[in-house]
Amino acid sequence: MHRFFIPDKSFDNDHAAISGDTAHQIIRVLRLKPGDQVVLLDNEGWEYQTVIKSITKDVVTGKILNKVLGTGEPSVKITLYQALIKSDKFEFVLQKGVEIGIHSFVPFVSERCVAKKPSENRIERWRNVIKEAAEQSRRSRLPEISQVISFEEACRQTLEPALILWEEEKTSGLKSALKSITFSKKKEFSVFVGPEGGFTSAEIEIASRYGIVSVGLGDHILRAETAGLAAISAIMYEKGELG
């Protein structure tokens, strides 16, 4: 069944009025009809089984049949601090990251970033990529993406425990780091992933001052857009979230 995140204000008792892009998708792309059912998501964790009652030119009205708490959220809340990388790669990271279960994304600029700072339009597009991936992968909450910040600002705002992937780190690996980390009750966790050219050793030094632990991924040479996803799959696995 198709799933859609819609704004809180679209719900009114046992009815929902869907407009904007989501209405467009229901009416023009999926060509759903009155009588068809969809699942609406309020981004608070609830899922509303809804039957379409009427369709006008640009508004879909639905009647809510029931409401259940969604189960699509991992208990581990991973924030991916991702350096700006080429736009298609960045969108790839967002899409796959949402599927694997990232809680939120923080894009940042570091020394070796070559990708341009994104326009407002671009960030809007990123939000759409996240929304579509979250709907398709049956997430119950929409992962957030923040504004682009500087690397040092990112280090400053992150809470421990946090890891930074560094290809030159030969002494501390992901596995030993994960085994030695005690998760807080909130199960929050941050992972920093660099741009195509990686981090400089000065940046690793800065990160370490903020308590961020640098780890290597073994002998593998992974592209910027693959490293984070491999690491996050491993973290999800380690924390029992991957079956």
Next chain:
Amino acid sequence: MHRFFIPDKSFDNDHAAISGDTAHQIIRVLRLKPGDQVVLLDNEGWEYQTVIKSITKDVVTGKILNKVLGTGEPSVKITLYQALIKSDKFEFVLQKGVEIGIHSFVPFVSERCVAKKPSENRIERWRNVIKEAAEQSRRSRLPEISQVISFEEACRQTLEPALILWEEEKTSGLKSALKSITFSKKKEFSVFVGPEGGFTSAEIEIASRYGIVSVGLGDHILRAETAGLAAISAIMYEKGELG
């Protein structure tokens, strides 16, 4: 430094004669010159530090400076049995799979496959995707890709231990399966990943007859092209290959 897999017959004592696509890439794309160095790979695990001596229209001649055993191969040898999926997604799986460390690929057709059977050209293209990814990610051997076979044939030829990812499998998860598997000395391991629509229960039944264990990936709904990579990242991690 640029790395290239070249055929065994291109080596002659301390010289190598590079022709074909690789010569084209060195001459026209990278515009390397005599005096520049490259690393040549014989796909037997050796890496040859080589200085370019001369360049003609379509042949590059290099002198081998030294020869070392490559270190880019994981000790775990994972074969990914991947159902045919849409072509761009399939190439994505090949590229990322090579980076993460897949040993070989076996494409197969199962009941819910909608992707068309690939032409010879397509398979040639796949080999190129693998070669480029292997060169970039500093692998010392070229992962193989077999011809497309049927699902049952794939089940028949695989050696235990083997897992099949099944989204409807709720009782056996990846983690418990991996913890209970004893790897053979050869450290070979197979993972089956289905097409966009997943496997049928009849197929899981067939797989089970061949000793292939079905596992779920938790509550995550991963796309066909993401599931295998997440699982393989987790396997590499579990086996100490991801740092």
